[in-house]
Amino acid sequence: MITVGVDLAAADERSGLAVISWSPGRAVVSSAYVGASDEQIVSAVRASDKAGIDCPLGWPSAFVSFVADHASGLVSPPAPGGGASWRRRLAYRMTDEVVRSSTGLIPMSVSADRIGHAAFRVAGLLSLLSPDGVPLSRAGDGQVVEVYPAASLLGWGLTHRGYKRAGLASDLVSSLLTAAPWLSLGAFEPLCRRSHDALDAVVAALAARAAATGRATQPTPEQLSAAATEGWIALPTCPLADLVNP
Known part of the structure; x- marks a missing residue:
């Protein structure tokens, strides 16, 4: 099995990409770099069995309706005292709310934070990956799944905060390799130690493996409609060690 992880940013120079080759008892990072272009991402995803992208794959349905209503001048203001909950739905x-409830982590808002710039890019990538005009699933049941490296690291008992500060990615790499002695970073270990973008791409590829083997959260039937348009963050549900089991 081949899994790909993409730590997507709006600009190529901050976008990390990693490829992991899986075999019984072993996982090898066969490629990792920072500065991934759209063409390189599309090529890697197409060659993979599953790709995990660290970026929202859609916008809140309420926000999409809000923008359409605003363009027509038909926005209905919230009820008195309901402004905070109204804005939260937008x-x-x-x-995001499922992740918040289950992990305590708060994903960045795709409609109100700078992550929206990367989401513009991923929308284009999803179109490039759908050459026959059939939209890729945003619910995680297709070739692409949305992942959240910090939440994956939390679930695996590893450092999930602060490692993006200068010099701290190396400590997380050491912890990751201790927890997963079957994982080989090979020639890409120095890059992962100095670049959290490359490291996040590796974690995204690990999370993609969890999703590909049925060991990650999936939307319930009641959640599927929203997940299909807004996206679904797949959180690994197994220990890190279980990823390498055939």
Whole structure:
């Protein structure tokens, strides 16, 4: 199995990409770099069995309706005292609220934070990956799945905060390799130690493996409609060690 992880940013120079080749008892990072272009991402995803992208794959349905209503001048203001909850529905997707409830982490708002710039880019990438005009699933059941490296690291008992500060990615790499002795970073270990973008791409590829093997959260039937349009963050549900089991 081949899994790909993409730590997507609006600009190529901050976008990390990693490829992991899986075999019984072993996982090898066969490629990792920072500065991934659209063409390189599309090529890697197409060659993979599953790709995890660290970026929202859609916007809150309420926000999409709000923008359409605003363009027509038909926005209905919130009821007295309901402004905070009204704005929250515009800012956060259903999957964001699920992650918040289950992990305590608050994903960035795709409609109110700078992550929206990367989401513009991923929308184009999803179109490039759908050459026959059939939209890729945003619910995680297709070739692409939305992942959240910090939440994956939290679930695996590893440092999930602060490692993006200068010099701290190396400590997380050491912890990751201790927890997963079957994982080989090979020639890409120095890059992962100095670049959290490359490291996040590796974690995204690990999370993609969890999703590909049925060991990650999936939307319930009641959540599926929202996940199909807004996206779904797949959180690994297994220990890190289980990823390498055949």
